[in-house]
Amino acid sequence: MKDSKTRKRNWRDRYDAYYVSGLDSLHVLMPYIMGPRTKNEAVMGEVIDLTEVDKYLEKKNAANPEFKYTWFHVITAVTAKTFLLRPKMNYFIAGHRYYERKKIVVAFNVKRQFNDEAEEAIAKFVLDPEGGAPIEQVHDYVQQFVTKVRKEDKVVGITNAMNILQVLPRPIYKLVAWTLNKLEYYGHYPKSLAKDDPCFSSAYLTNLGSIKLHADYHHLFDWGNISFFMVISEKKLRPFWHEDGTYELRNTIKLGLTVDERIADGYYFAQTIKVMRQLFAHPELLDLDAATPVELD
Numbered sequence: 001m002k003d004s005k006t007r008k009r010n011w012r013d014r015y016d017a018y019y020v021s022g023l024d025s026l027h028v029l030m031p032y033i034m035g036p037r038t039k040n041e042a043v044m045g046e047v048i049d050l051t052e053v054d055k056y057l058e059k060k061n062a063a064n065p066e067f068k069y070t071w072f073h074v075i076t077a078v079t080a081k082t083f084l085l086r087p088k089m090n091y092f093i094a095g096h097r098y099y100e101r102k103k104i105v106v107a108f109n110v111k112r113q114f115n116d117e118a119e120e121a122i123a124k125f126v127l128d129p130e131g132g133a134p135i136e137q138v139h140d141y142v143q144q145f146v147t148k149v150r151k152e153d154k155v156v157g158i159t160n161a162m163n164i165l166q167v168l169p170r171p172i173y174k175l176v177a178w179t180l181n182k183l184e185y186y187g188h189y190p191k192s193l194a195k196d197d198p199c200f201s202s203a204y205l206t207n208l209g210s211i212k213l214h215a216d217y218h219h220l221f222d223w224g225n226i227s228f229f230m231v232i233s234e235k236k237l238r239p240f241w242h243e244d245g246t247y248e249l250r251n252t253i254k255l256g257l258t259v260d261e262r263i264a265d266g267y268y269f270a271q272t273i274k275v276m277r278q279l280f281a282h283p284e285l286l287d288l289d290a291a292t293p294v295e296l297d
Helices: 025-033 051-060 071-085 134-149 158-165 170-185 266-281 283-287
Strands: 017-019 041-049 091-094 097-101 104-111 120-127 203-207 228-232 236-241 247-260
Touching: 025 097, 041 051, 041 266, 051 071, 051 247, 051 266, 051 283, 071 104, 071 120, 071 134, 071 203, 071 228, 071 266, 071 283, 104 134, 120 134, 134 283, 266 283
Parallel strands: 104 203, 203 228
Antiparallel strands: 017 097, 041 247, 091 097, 104 120, 228 247, 236 247
């Protein structure tokens, strides 16, 4: 991600993203010939060994903090740091053009209470590249957000707008949706709606394992401009085999990754996964400044 202070401005820039210039002809044409985002999904699955993460969290929580560090904090921090180090992961396509999002935004849902009637609040963590350790940034943000939403009963943000729109006649509702899609196409979608909409994010994490729901895949959306979706499954023991035929059971978690394949090539995605694996294998790297490079084994 280039420094915004030194980045040359382009008249095609949006309020939330920079126009990506200098692409090869194939990538320039792809948004026109390959169809929308939902027809360009690349799906990957990664089983993450949590052995080192568990040790790391035990150390982080040794002082028994009031709000404990969790593996979800680690996953969120790993995602944000990876996107910072691998800037094409923060690309999206809008209006048949490529853009790089100005901020790294990781969205996820927070249940106000664990019951069928309780509403969900949308959290959107924004990584500060110069704000120190990503794990501390995530931990502090989640603590503040969870404390806030579980104390408040009022509905805020985009939900208020939807509550108003839902009572309109269908033709008007369709017109409003069409208008909003056109505004997004030209980069003028209202900031007041985008700020609470998870579809205007770098990545959307859904922690299905926390509700004992087993799923490895979630589709992308043509609404908004998000290019990456992660499904987090339930933790479970899995066998890890040795060369002599013996094995040991380790605590693991499976991540289902869905990405718009138009934003980069397969090699770039493969190298990105290697960075994520390295961070899970060495979670202490999350205690360093966010922009600290990760050396691959």
